[in-house]
Amino acid sequence: MKFALMVSEGPYTHQSSDTAWQFAKAALESGHEIFRVFFYHDGVNNGTRFTAPPQDDRHIVNRWSELAEEYGLDLVVCVAAAQRRGIIDADEAKRHGKDGDNIAPGFRISGLGQLIEAGIEADRLLQFGD
């Protein structure tokens, strides 16, 4: 089965990104394909490498990055949602005159078309959020 995932909520505030990560990991380990994980609304906050949770808690952002590294998972942060919330890569930082970037390894910033394409290409698009 070819899945696509949409994560609609931010990390830690909401469990949906944990659930999405657990689903992605289980699906990949079972030999399924994940076409893309698309982060929207506050879900874009899953993609900042400046996240520094207490050591006895899970590191949600690093977990996504590690999954991307291991499986070549495509993690896409919506550009419009990201701009509103201060999630930014080097190119965007330059374009907007910001003094740094914070996108985490394995994530990339792109447009909403990537979500629609995921809906078209995948057998199932699953949304994780309220």
Place this chain on the structure above:
Amino acid sequence: MSEPTVKRFMYINRRAPYGTVYSVEGLEVALIGAAFEQDVCMAFIDDGVYQLKKDQDTSATGIKNFSPAYRALGDYDVTRLYVEGESLQARGLTEDDLMALTYEDEDDDWAEKPSIRLVSREELSGLIDQQDVILHF
């Protein structure tokens, strides 16, 4: 060349237009998604019916009134906006309280037609069953 894939997309809107960002960012998905030439419709249930309320005025809140953007949907070939009658009724609203959203029907000499279609909960349930991709906001 194989035919391009056309899937049935439904965007289900079930939250009030203001108070959270979901509605305005959901509308952005519908407008951007229209460029992909899929079979797109939208549904409005629960507090989502307030998104289509006419005469919205957010001036006292400092938050942008984005309701005029719904008028663009018809031009983007998003011509089916299903509004659940039970949700309207529960909120003391009728179709007359909603914006008169229209589209031009290219199969009928570009006649202007209403985009809003009042449906029952049962009818909407059947429509949801027919979809390939459902996103909710």
